Amino acid sequence: MTRDVAIELTSSYFDKGDFQSELAALVAFETESQNPDQSAELRRYLDEAMVPRLTSAGYTCEIFKNPDPRGGPLLIAERHESDDLPTVLTYGHGDVIRAQTDQWREGLHPFKLVEEGDRLYGRGTADNKGQHLINIAALEAVIAARGALGFNSRFVIEMSEEVGSSGLPEFFEAHKERLSADVLIASDGPRLQPDTPTMFMGSRGGITFDLTVDLREGAHHSGNWGGLLADPAMILVQALATITDARGQINISEWRPDSLTPDVKAALKDLPIESEGGPAIDPNWGEEGLSPAERAYGWNSFAILAMTSGVPEAPVNAIPAKATATCQLRYVVGTKSEAILPALRRHLDECGFEAVRIRPHDRGFFQATRLSPDHPWVQFAVNSLRKTAGKPPHVLPNLAGSLPNDSFTDVLGLPTVWVPHSYRSCSQHAPDEHVLKSVSRDALRLMAGLFWDIGEGGCPPPN
Template identity: 75%
Template sequence: MSRDAAIAKVSDYFDQGTFQSELADLVAFESTSQDPEGAPELRRYLDEAMLPRLQALGFDCEMLENPDPRGGPLLIGERREGDDLPMILTYGHGDTVRGQEGMWREGLHPWTLVEEGDRLYGRGAADNKGQHLINIAALEAVLAVRGRLGFNLRIVLEMSEEVGSCGLPEVFRSHKDKLTADVLIASDGPRLQPDVPTMFMGSRGGTTFDLTVETHEGAHHSGNWGGLLADPAMILAHALACITDRRGQIKLPEWRPDSLTDKVRAAVRDLPVTGGEGPEVNPDWGEADLTPAERVFGWNSFAVLAMVSGVPEAPVNAISGWARATCQLRYVVGTDPEDVIPALRRHLDAHGFENVTITPHDRGFFAATRLDPDHPWAEFVGQSIRTTSGGDLHVLPNLAGSLPNDSFTDILDLPTIWVPHSYRGCSQHAPNEHVLKGVSRDALRVMAGVFWDIGETGGPAA
């Protein structure tokens, strides 16, 4: 009965092919929350894949219908070993983005796990089925070796994360007494580098909206009407150009955070944002006096996700009557989420763009959160990971992306620790999504060590 024995057991679980076969079973559920026709698969994933496994682990489980009609069901469970033991909360989501059938390269299919070298391809393999499978398997290994976990455990599995976790805040408020804990320890997102574990304690928030200009009804001949009719695409382009300068530096004072402290700068100073798979970072893009790491982990970024006017696939000699851009602000702590859209309205009006309509997207998004790296739970989990990894660990005050961390911090009032089991080149939300076998095996060992250490010591409170 030892830490090494638990890590060896979970290593055998991977080496014998069990992780891969179980991940294949999970990927086979076509559990996309972005297609209403997939709703039955959301419930089936919980009923058939998660509930029996958690009950075998000793969880008392409850299925909950989502109070938001846009969202899928949720499962909450509890395994209690003693009133004097710490309570850990963990989380995962079994829903995925759309499968994008027909867009994957030859030989791949979103709902069939395919092995190619070190890669396991399939929708949800990285986001998030593989990640919560790793944590559950690590818990099972600790329980098998020790005979008990040594702590109490609560779990939340939702099926609506890819549509903004709609309904999750309401469930947390109405079931708060069933979700109290000392800390959240969960997994989502990517490692910064595949061969080095990552730990982050929050995430950037996000707001998505459309900017639309409508100048006249219909499209009109560009020869007869050119120079007489306002061009909505040109107006929209100038409106976008007043939001940032030519290198993407944000011009709105309300969108420029005040939370990039010396402590945050020190925490992100040596974090890698270049190298490995993915495009080259543009050194001359973004806030000029910040490092690339500070721009992505400590600052806000504005992006135009899509832009259209007329019929791009079949252009004609006509001036369109409309233009639309879908835009997004990713923001850190220190930005007022309630003032993001009003501040933009004031800014556009002040620059003469009163005719630009702002339409926030109905999809929910998450607020920004952050926890200092010197928080006792962050230091405890970080030290456990370093023990397993041999000392290597990247620590982020917050993830550059977004996830529903605000429900845990703002409603449940929890410190939050996320240990991601994917990597930045995994193609999540795109065709050819995959996990790396090497990262998955390493993550199983890391999480078995974390759960063993909590049960062995009681965590930092002890």
Template identity: 70%
Template sequence: MSRESALSRASRYFEAGDFQSDLAHLVTYRSESQNTAPEARMECRRYLEEAMLPRLRALGFDCEIIDNPDPTGGPLLIGERREGEALPTILTYGHGDAVLGQEGRWREGLEPWVLVEEGDRLYGRGTADNKGQHLINIAALEAVLAERGHLGFNTRIVIEMSEEVGSVGLPDVFRAYKDRLTADVLIASDGPRLQPDVPTMFMGSRGGTTFDLVVETHEGAHHSGNWGGLLSDPAMILAHALACITDVRGQIKVPEWRPDSLTENVRMALRDLPVAGGQGPAVNPDWGEEDLTPAERVFGWNSFTVLAMVSGVPEAPVNAISGWARATCQLRYVVGTDPEDVVPALRRHLDAHGFESVEIRCHERGFFAATRLDPDHPWAQFVGESIRRTSGALHVLPNLAGSLPNDSFTDILEVPTIWVPHSYRGCSQHAPNEHVLKSVYHDALRVMAGVFWDLGEQGGPLA
């Protein structure tokens, strides 16, 4: 019975093909939370009842499936495995829902709900986000328990089925079940590693707000020859309005959107972190805030993006001036940005530049608030040292560039949050051809088995 034997057990689970077989089964569940059809809702419940409940109960968890208090959201599973009152309690999390499968848009030979192996890649919807990631953590717990006979800590788990629609209902469930979810720390997995061959740890995430900018100038479309020069062009107005939000290289010009939280401590944590390569697209060094490093731009600063833009009928343009134009936009923001003032600040900025006619329409789907835990926090130090002991190297981020429901853990449950992502940035999550790297998942099983072993052996940083 040793740490290395627990890591070896986790490796054998992967090498024997059992992990791949288990992941293939999870992928078959068409758990699309963005799909409002009744059969999709039933798939989300079936994922919890058939895929998660038996495995967690076999691991010693007392589990309950809870209906979402928000009718637009899917069910949630909460569970607990107790070993002793004096032991630390670890909370872990995953989400079994996925974005739409996007059938017909995957390349030849691939489809969303069947796991396909090609070399080092495993393709399928949810492989990276997030079925494979919480499967790794559950399997790592199993490896430690099988090797030691006990974990050495108490464990609580949450698996939700609404993360891809903004984790609707999760805050309400956390408030209602807070006494059953309190813990000393959250250790969970979502998102990508910074580089595939080096584990990553982050302690928070950027927030996000999505909205439409709409210009409506006249009713209907009118002949561009007869009315050109007489009617306002809504697409032209919208283009100029967007141009006043950032400059030509994407530097934000809305004063309230420029954060004050890029401290020297955060700069030190981000110093020398690689953001290029890793089988992702090429990074443009001349895009974003000019005085910041690439790592500071994506992890320590805000970014504004136009997700989609349309006017008229692009697939069948005619010689007519459209009466409307719309851009779907998003601000990703870090701690130090007031989320309640994001849209009001934009309204003031547009008005000050003469764009009172541009309407801001907020999306109903809420996004998560920005969170960040200091890299020097004792739990961050403990988990980081454990990962280095297994892998020899580690990238530490104060926060993820994307968004997670981390604020529900920090603000409602009041626990420090440690995330150890198992995917990589080129995984095509949310897109056709979603996949994971077998080499990364193999390494991640060993990393998490090491973290859980060290936790049971040492009791965490507060022991």
């Protein structure tokens, strides 16, 4: 009944191949939340994979219908040990991004786990089935070693994260008392470097929208009408060029945050940003005067995700009637989300581009969140991870990407600590998604140590 026993149980679990076989079983569920044809698979994942596993670990489980008809079901699992103990809420999502089956390289398939060297390939290995499997297995190891967790545990698994966590805030609001806790400890996203644990305490927010110039009905012959009809693509690209300068620095004042404070700068100082297998950073892109880490985690970034005008796959000699660009702003705390699109509208009008229409996407996006690295729960987790890993973790005030952390902070009022179990080159949301075996084994040990330490006492007192 020691910390080392719990950690070694997770090592044995991995070394015997149990993690790989259990992950393969989870990957086989074709839980594409963006594909309406797979809606039944979302419920089946909870019924057949999660409920039996958590029930056998002493949790009571209940599956709920999503309050948003666009969203999949949700699971709440609870293990209550004592009213005097702290309560830890844990989270995972069982839905995955679209499979993109025909784009995976030969020998791979999104819903079949394939092991090659240090990699385990399959959709959901990194995002997020492998990550919540690691946390469940770590909780089981602590129960096996101690006979109890030493704290109360609540687990939420949603099936709609890849469509913007539809209904999650409303569900949390309706079940706020049942989901009350002292802290969220969960896993999603990547480590900064594969060989070093990472923690983050929030995420950048994001908003996606289309900019469209629609001038007339139908295209017209460029020989007969060139120079006489306005070109929507030319108008659109010039409008886009006013949003940033030539190196991508944002020109809209409301989109420039004021929250890159000295303490945030200090937290980001010297954090690595490039990793093996990832692309090289463009040194002359983004906000001048900021380090790469400050640009990624402490600043806002604007991106043009896609553009169309005419028929790109079969161009003809005609001036098109319409041009559209799909755009996205990733933003940090300090940016007023409700002011983002009104500020863009004012900016475009002031620059003479009243013809450009703005259409926000129906898919909701997450708000920006951040927790101070000095928070007691953050320091507790840092010390636990350092003890297990033998070195300090990388600590980020917030993730560069987005996830539904705002539902935990704004609705449930929780401090949030995320310990990711993937790495930045995992091909998340792309063909050939994979997780590293070395990171997975290490993560199992880290989480067993962290959950053990919470049950051992010395964590921040219960709310």
